Amino acid sequence: MGYVFMAIFAGALAFKFFLGGGDSSSRSGVDRRKLRDEERAASKRRRSGGPNVASAKIDAKAKPTVKLLQVVAEGDDFFDPKFLRDSAQNVFEAVQDFIDRKLGADELERDIVGPCFDKLEDRLADKDDRIQRLKACELDRISLVHFAAAGEVKTHAFSALLTAQPERGKAWQEVWTFRRVGKRWKLAKMRFIEECDVLQEQNVLPSAVAAQLRKDPETRALMDHATSG
Numbered sequence: 043m044g045y046v047f048m049a050i051f052a053g054a055l056a057f058k059f060f061l062g063g064g065d066s067s068s069r070s071g072v073d074r075r076k077l078r079d080e081e082r083a084a085s086k087r088r089r090s091g092g093p094n095v096a097s098a099k100i101d102a103k104a105k106p107t108v109k110l111l112q113v114v115a116e117g118d119d120f121f122d123p124k125f126l127r128d129s130a131q132n133v134f135e136a137v138q139d140f141i142d143r144k145l146g147a148d149e150l151e152r153d154i155v156g157p158c159f160d161k162l163e164d165r166l167a168d169k170d171d172r173i174q175r176l177k178a179c180e181l182d183r184i185s186l187v188h189f190a191a192a193g194e195v196k197t198h199a200f201s202a203l204l205t206a207q208p209e210r211g212k213a214w215q216e217v218w219t220f221r222r223v224g225k226r227w228k229l230a231k232m233r234f235i236e237e238c239d240v241l242q243e244q245n246v247l248p249s250a251v252a253a254q255l256r257k258d259p260e261t262r263a264l265m266d267h268a269t270s271g
Contacts, residue, residue, distance in 0.1 A: 179206035192271020
C-alpha cells in the first residue's frame with residue numbers, strides 16, 4: 043500500500059511540474075525570455091511606426107493653432123506660420139541629406155541642438171526603421187500643432203507634425219519640436235506621434251495677446267486652444 047501511495051505522490055509532483063509548478067529558476071527563465079520577447083516586439087512596433095493620425099484629427103488642432111500664430115506674428119514675425127513651415131522644411135531636408143551622407147555633421151549642427159543630434163546618430167546606429175525610411179520620403183504635409191511664445195526668447199518653441207510619403211508602404215509621421223536659438227529655429231526633439239500628447243497640449247500665449255483675444259468676441263473662442271504664459 044505504501045508503494046502505491048508513493049507512486050501516486052510522485053505522479054502528482056510530476057504533473058505539477060509539467061503544468062509550470064516546477065522549480066522557480068525554470069519559471070523565472072521562461073518569464074525573462076517572455077519579457078525579452080515582448081520588449082523586442084514593442085521596440086519593433088515603435089521603429090516601424092504606430093497607426094498614423096487621421097487628417098481630421100490633425101486639422102482640429104492645427105487650424106486654431108495657425109490662427110493663434112497669425113495673431114502672435116503681428117507682434118513677433120518669428121512666429122509667422124509660413125516662416126515656421128519653411129524652417130521645418132529646411133531642417134527636414136537637411137536631416138535627409140545627412141542620413142544620405144550628402145551633408146556633414148558640422149553643417150547639420152547649425153540646424154539641430156546637441157542632444158537631438160546625438161539622438162539622431164543613435165537612431166542611425168540602431169538602424170531605426172523610421173529614420174532609415176526618411177531619406178526616401180517626400181515631405182507631404184507640415185502641420186503646426188503647438189507653440190510656446192510667452193516668457194524669454196530662449197523658451198520659445200513650436201511643434202510640427204510632419205507627414206511624408208515613402209516610395210512604398212504607409213505614410214511616415216513624427217512630431218518635431220523646434221527651439222528658438224538666435225535668429226533661427228533649431229530642431230530640439232524628434233518624437234513618435236503615438237508616444238506624445240502634443241495634440242492635447244495647450245498653446246502658450248504672451249499675456250498681452252491672451253488678454254486681447256479674450257476681449258474680442260470674435261476671437262474669444264480661440265482661447266479654448268491656448269493658455270496665457
